Amino acid sequence: MKTSPWQRYPLAVIVLAQLCGTSLWFSVNGVGLSLSRDLGLSEADLGRLTLTVQAGFIVGTLTIAATGLADRFRASRIFAASCLAGALVNGGFVLAAAHPPLDLLLRFATGLCLAGIYPLGMKLVIGWTPRHTGAALAWLVGMLTLGTALPHLLRGSTLGLPWEWPLLGASTLALVGGAMVLALGDGPHLPPPGGKVRLLDGLAALRERRFRAVAGGYFGHCWELYAFWMLTPFLVMREVERLTAPPGLVSWLSFGIIALGLIGCVGGGSLSRRRGSLWVARRALATSGMICLAYPLLPGAPPELLLGLLGVWGLTVIADSPQFSALAAATAPRERIGSTLAVMNAVGFALTIPAISLTTTLWSLQGTWVLWWLLPGPLLGLLALRGLMELEAHPDAGTPTR
Numbered sequence: 001m002k003t004s005p006w007q008r009y010p011l012a013v014i015v016l017a018q019l020c021g022t023s024l025w026f027s028v029n030g031v032g033l034s035l036s037r038d039l040g041l042s043e044a045d046l047g048r049l050t051l052t053v054q055a056g057f058i059v060g061t062l063t064i065a066a067t068g069l070a071d072r073f074r075a076s077r078i079f080a081a082s083c084l085a086g087a088l089v090n091g092g093f094v095l096a097a098a099h100p101p102l103d104l105l106l107r108f109a110t111g112l113c114l115a116g117i118y119p120l121g122m123k124l125v126i127g128w129t130p131r132h133t134g135a136a137l138a139w140l141v142g143m144l145t146l147g148t149a150l151p152h153l154l155r156g157s158t159l160g161l162p163w164e165w166p167l168l169g170a171s172t173l174a175l176v177g178g179a180m181v182l183a184l185g186d187g188p189h190l191p192p193p194g195g196k197v198r199l200l201d202g203l204a205a206l207r208e209r210r211f212r213a214v215a216g217g218y219f220g221h222c223w224e225l226y227a228f229w230m231l232t233p234f235l236v237m238r239e240v241e242r243l244t245a246p247p248g249l250v251s252w253l254s255f256g257i258i259a260l261g262l263i264g265c266v267g268g269g270s271l272s273r274r275r276g277s278l279w280v281a282r283r284a285l286a287t288s289g290m291i292c293l294a295y296p297l298l299p300g301a302p303p304e305l306l307l308g309l310l311g312v313w314g315l316t317v318i319a320d321s322p323q324f325s326a327l328a329a330a331t332a333p334r335e336r337i338g339s340t341l342a343v344m345n346a347v348g349f350a351l352t353i354p355a356i357s358l359t360t361t362l363w364s365l366q367g368t369w370v371l372w373w374l375l376p377g378p379l380l381g382l383l384a385l386r387g388l389m390e391l392e393a394h395p396d397a398g399t400p401t402r
Contacts, residue, residue, distance in 0.1 A: 017176075028050075051357060
């Protein structure tokens with residue numbers, strides 16, 4: 001069978017498409033300061049816009065799991081269709097930004113579309129590169145991270161232009177990403193689509209104690225991650241003001257801090273080949289948790305030091321995510337990988353909602369102390385991973401429960 005040019009480097013195509021597609025996720029946050037200035041939106045308003053994206057993503061992933069879309073239809077087509085729809089609704093926000101609740105409705109729809117991009121991207125990786133899944137998923141999640149940071153770069157590079165331009169740029173990138181995956185197609189290492197699927201099929205892996213331990217670590221990671229990304233521009237703005245630096249620097253620094261997660265993901269993926277995914281996940285989660293604990297205790301530290309600490313946090317806060325996905329894929333039923341990952345994503349992202357809501361609502365009252373609301377995530381995640389270590393040490397204890 002003849003191989004198309006796209007299929008010679010499938011991982012590169014998938015991760016670049018993921019970068020383009022996930023630029024929709026925080027597209028509004030990238031222009032958040034401009035929206036605050038031009039439309040009078042508060043931190044809580046921006047938090048609500050982010051929460052609706054998360055809610056849409058959760059509903060979308062549950063719909064995928066309930067209907068079996070991820071296992072009944074070709075992942076590449078779902079991915080491409082989601083990119084197209086996401087580009088349209090994200091572009092529509094330009095017209096609706098000053099008209100609530102239409103603005104919230106369009107951000108919810110953006111989240112629905114992202115449910116067809118991120119989990120399906122994981123399935124495409126597994127289908128094309130079954131060996132060294134942890135390293136391959138590291139690139140995928142790294143590009144998700146860079147895609148999350150990309151709106152800040154788009155805003156930083158268009159400071160002299162209206163805020164609508166970065167949003168339209170994100171929509172254009174999503175169209176490019178969808179076209180790339182459509183040209184690539186599905187990988188040869190997964191069962192063909194088809195068959196009847198129920199929501200319970202996506203939950204079946206929870207009967208396995210190892211999978212429950214992995215899921216517990218992932219859920220703790222999710223509690224911390226998106227709230228940190230949401231708060232990054234506020235934390236950076238605080239230090240930029242203390243430095244009396246130009247406000248335009250906030251977008252560039254926010255991009256850099258979040259984008260460092262790409263290095264964390266790829267570096268963690270490389271380490272996972274030698275030390276294993278569990279080893280990487282535990283250390284990344286512990287490091288980000290320690291920074292979460294320490295940061296509010298250093299209010300008077302030099303701004304340069306705190307910005308550097310934020311950089312380390314951005315590096316480690318996402319480095320465990322691809323390893324959790326790899327561990328989950330290794331324990332999930334092979335014929336229901338898409339549904340299982342969709343359910344795990346849905347539960348994890350549901351936990352981001354109270355974390356984002358708490359921190360954005362309380363930011364004006366508590367300042368950097370709101371970061372301690374994120375501490376339960378790393379702590380409980382590490383506790384779950386400790387249980388996984390015990391199961392690895394005693395394999396017979398990990399048999400499925402009835």
